[in-house]
Amino acid sequence: MSITTSAFRFALTAAALCAAASTADAKPRRLVILDFDGPRQLADSGRSSVLSVLGEQYDVVATKRWEQARAAAAQQTHGPAQWSRAAKQSGVDAVIEGWVQDEGRRKILNVVVREATNGHEFDTISVRLDGKNGISSESTRQLQTSLDEVLDWIDAGQNEPAPSALPVITTKRIGSTKPAAPARPVDDDDDGTTRSRSRRPLIDDDAAAPEPQPRRARRPAAELETTSSAPTGKPAARADETTDATPAEPAHDAKEVSTATREAHEIEILFPQGSEERKDILGPKVDHVPQKTARFMIDAGPYYGSRSLIWDADADANVMQFAGVSSKGVGINAAVYPFPSKQMDGILSGVGFTGSLHHSAGSSVIFPDTNTVEEYVINQNGWELGAHYRAQLGSMIAVDGGAFYGNQTYEIVDASPNFEVPDTKYSYLGASAHLDLEITDRALIGFGARYFTVLDAGDLQSADWFGPADAHGLGLEASFQIPLPASLYVRGQLSYQRISLDLSGGGQITDEEGVLSGTDSTITGNVNLGIAF
Numbered sequence: 001m002s003i004t005t006s007a008f009r010f011a012l013t014a015a016a017l018c019a020a021a022s023t024a025d026a027k028p029r030r031l032v033i034l035d036f037d038g039p040r041q042l043a044d045s046g047r048s049s050v051l052s053v054l055g056e057q058y059d060v061v062a063t064k065r066w067e068q069a070r071a072a073a074a075q076q077t078h079g080p081a082q083w084s085r086a087a088k089q090s091g092v093d094a095v096i097e098g099w100v101q102d103e104g105r106r107k108i109l110n111v112v113v114r115e116a117t118n119g120h121e122f123d124t125i126s127v128r129l130d131g132k133n134g135i136s137s138e139s140t141r142q143l144q145t146s147l148d149e150v151l152d153w154i155d156a157g158q159n160e161p162a163p164s165a166l167p168v169i170t171t172k173r174i175g176s177t178k179p180a181a182p183a184r185p186v187d188d189d190d191d192g193t194t195r196s197r198s199r200r201p202l203i204d205d206d207a208a209a210p211e212p213q214p215r216r217a218r219r220p221a222a223e224l225e226t227t228s229s230a231p232t233g234k235p236a237a238r239a240d241e242t243t244d245a246t247p248a249e250p251a252h253d254a255k256e257v258s259t260a261t262r263e264a265h266e267i268e269i270l271f272p273q274g275s276e277e278r279k280d281i282l283g284p285k286v287d288h289v290p291q292k293t294a295r296f297m298i299d300a301g302p303y304y305g306s307r308s309l310i311w312d313a314d315a316d317a318n319v320m321q322f323a324g325v326s327s328k329g330v331g332i333n334a335a336v337y338p339f340p341s342k343q344m345d346g347i348l349s350g351v352g353f354t355g356s357l358h359h360s361a362g363s364s365v366i367f368p369d370t371n372t373v374e375e376y377v378i379n380q381n382g383w384e385l386g387a388h389y390r391a392q393l394g395s396m397i398a399v400d401g402g403a404f405y406g407n408q409t410y411e412i413v414d415a416s417p418n419f420e421v422p423d424t425k426y427s428y429l430g431a432s433a434h435l436d437l438e439i440t441d442r443a444l445i446g447f448g449a450r451y452f453t454v455l456d457a458g459d460l461q462s463a464d465w466f467g468p469a470d471a472h473g474l475g476l477e478a479s480f481q482i483p484l485p486a487s488l489y490v491r492g493q494l495s496y497q498r499i500s501l502d503l504s505g506g507g508q509i510t511d512e513e514g515v516l517s518g519t520d521s522t523i524t525g526n527v528n529l530g531i532a533f
Helices: 002-026 040-054 063-074 080-090 138-159 259-270 276-282 508-512
Strands: 030-033 057-059 094-103 106-115 125-128 168-173 185-190 194-195 222-231 296-312 321-336 349-360 364-369 372-393 397-412 424-440 445-457 469-483 488-503 517-532
Touching: 030 040, 030 063, 040 094, 040 106, 040 125, 057 063, 057 372, 063 080, 063 469, 080 222, 106 138, 125 138, 321 372, 321 517
Parallel strands: 030 057, 030 094
Antiparallel strands: 094 106, 106 125, 168 222, 185 194, 296 321, 296 517, 321 349, 349 372, 364 372, 372 397, 397 424, 424 445, 445 469, 469 488, 488 517
């Protein structure tokens, strides 16, 4: 044998040994463990358990790095291409996700492994959580075995080199004659790069298909030793594909995850929170965070009104009519419904109480008195208290029924005797009904009606004016409410009130002018700014 031939064979052998050493000493693959969903304490405990199982074997990439890569990729592409770009940018090979199902006394931890390059999801791994103690030692062993089996596929597909004419390096277990798994066969692309074939074990074309066997569990590297064998035309058989292989016992704490749960989790991954695609596909409310139902509402603002006190008398009667006199002021309203029917994302409902106040400001009336024109200040004020029951009918309608008691005062301050318009001070008791329609998210339009009996009318019923009167009233209202940020809202209302006065005689003007009845009507509009909490 020539010196040249000996040197050539020595070089080939050295190259083969170097290649084997390089493959055996390759660093573990890189993976990211995302935050788990579910009850916070249990979710954090489950994630910590997974981290402790995988942290010593794999390089764990920071969650923030992966999320930043995903967000950057989402700006340029979507779907599997987005996963591929994010995996390349962050250097991640596998993504670990998880969530906790709270089933009362039973807490189930579900873990899913995804291939980072395309988002492909492997089987869901489920183990039981022991309440506040986290995962038991038995469940931890089951979790580690299952994760190793799944991650072995990703490792094998990512790490194995292309076929070579050099001797094939195989492994075998110490103390066992069963051969270890062969290197995964690869195909050459047109550009000279290599890609993995299907994840199924390779079999000979002319051999019968083997019976399905359980996946192998990863063994510590210390239990493996390397040997060299001459290349053959067929790859070595996997260790667990021998006829005497014993199937692994099923995990006692494993629980099958429903299809709906897996699909929902899949959507959460493919369409992250805050993305426009998520809102387009799942609707604008998909990222809505449930809010505690408001129980209190307070609003205040200006009002503007017009009053007409008209008497039904003969055409030649000397009775002063008070028609279309305007006034303005400020009002405040409050409502409390302490026991809503829905504790979260609900509306004011159940038994409630309301209160309102109003007072005129800068209002006056002009009166031509003989040779002068007088201007008198209008003092208009009032209050009202109510008890209500409000119920939601469906998703768009709410109805409110209630009873109320209140007082309305209308005085002309320091008027001359020639200004024959009596001061009124109505105290009243009545009932009301109101209907609200939700036309958009939290935006309402409403319509209401009320009826009341006047208990006292003030100076109007004195003998110097019109005498005893039988009075009752009705009211109609239309309102709107528009939500604003930070629990604020704008509320507007247009209301009409009419009080009918039936006179029975006994008053000076009634007897002298023959007045039998009258009406006191008011139209009022207001726009208030309020807060609900």
